[in-house]
Amino acid sequence: xxxxxxxxxxxxxxxxxxxxxxxxxxxxxxxxxxxxxxxxxxxxxxxxxxxxxxxxxxxxxxxxxxxxxxxxxxxxxxxxxxxxxxxxxxxxxxxxxxxxxxxxxxxxxxxxxxxxxxxxxxxxxxxxxxxxxxxxxxxxxxxxxxxxxxxxxxxxxxxxxxxxxxxxxxxxxxxxxxxxxxxxxxxxxxxxxxxxxxxxxxxxxxxxxxxxxxxxxxxxxxxxxxxxxxxxxxxxxxxxxxxxxxxxxxxx
Amino acid sequence: xxxxxxxxxxxxxxxxxxxxxxxxxxxxxxxxxxxxxxxxxxxxxxxxxxxxxxxxxxxxxxxxxxxxxxxxxxxxxxxxxxxxxxxxxxxxxxxxxxxxxxxxxxxxxxxxxxx
Numbered sequence: 001x002x003x004x005x006x007x008x009x010x011x012x013x014x015x016x017x018x019x020x021x022x023x024x025x026x027x028x029x030x031x032x033x034x035x036x037x038x039x040x041x042x043x044x045x046x047x048x049x050x051x052x053x054x055x056x057x058x059x060x061x062x063x064x065x066x067x068x069x070x071x072x073x074x075x076x077x078x079x080x081x082x083x084x085x086x087x088x089x090x091x092x093x094x095x096x097x098x099x100x101x102x103x104x105x106x107x108x109x110x111x112x113x114x115x116x117x118x119x120x121x122x123x124x125x126x127x128x129x130x131x132x133x134x135x136x137x138x139x140x141x142x143x144x145x146x147x148x149x150x151x152x153x154x155x156x157x158x159x160x161x162x163x164x165x166x167x168x169x170x171x172x173x174x175x176x177x178x179x180x181x182x183x184x185x186x187x188x189x190x191x192x193x194x195x196x197x198x199x200x201x202x203x204x205x206x207x208x209x210x211x212x213x214x215x216x217x218x219x220x221x222x223x224x225x226x227x228x229x230x231x232x233x234x235x236x237x238x239x240x241x242x243x244x245x246x247x248x249x250x251x252x
Numbered sequence: 253x254x255x256x257x258x259x260x261x262x263x264x265x266x267x268x269x270x271x272x273x274x275x276x277x278x279x280x281x282x283x284x285x286x287x288x289x290x291x292x293x294x295x296x297x298x299x300x301x302x303x304x305x306x307x308x309x310x311x312x313x314x315x316x317x318x319x320x321x322x323x324x325x326x327x328x329x330x331x332x333x334x335x336x337x338x339x340x341x342x343x344x345x346x347x348x349x350x351x352x353x354x355x356x357x358x359x360x361x362x363x364x365x366x367x
Contacts, residue, residue: 106293178311
């Protein structure tokens, strides 16, 4: 049976998408078969246009009109070896984004059931790890992805607004849904970014801290740091997260 | 105080009372909606408002798709009779539907009885 991971954040601009891409490659470098999905339906990233195009969308999968296996494309690239990587996108067309924003609760309930079906289908087709790059904050699409995940990664940065809301999301969404979760402190300026007085509840599990380095942003559009530079602090943090998730889920 | 001043004060007081009545009426309407909402479809936000025991059962049912009380009990590590009770509570709330296949009773997420 595979594992599903939702990469989430309390607010936008925390570095979720870069983290998701690098996490996917950390798993493929260990020989895993990975499916990476862009589920930020209101602001699609298309993973920075780094991977092959697709003309089928996750929107249609959640709508029950398309099989997940038809909506993902393989990234056939040497950097993926020894594992395999498949990616799926949500539709970036503004009409599709508008349509998703207007879906009612009955549709969202069905969409959650379809996401659960996607998980089963992918795992039975040989996928080891499903990574869902969600939208930020609390809305149906992000919380549906969280509900379907075995582990939730909250990517945040050391700003009071990000962290206060993060605590609410943990208490109001992750814990009631019974999720295992870990926090990544991204874009940190402090030498000891984990210990920012008064900002983070000491009970919140901070799995890794990533310093704010300009090359993470400049290099991330064209290369995957976990592959190109495994000793980079960003890459090291990603590999730490992989080990933490493995430890957490193997103890269950 | 002149008659004009008195009239103005009375008008202001009437406006204040009218505003309060509007707010009371609004509260009455929203209470009615939440009573009816118990028959709503079970989406993830409604799931979060359920009591812990029902939320655990409903979440497991979302994962399994269609399941017997025994399947649920295996997943949640509770007694079959306990899960059966919780599932039937969810059926009465309109969140879950049940159907028979041979001698087995299967439960699945419903489409709600209300809006």
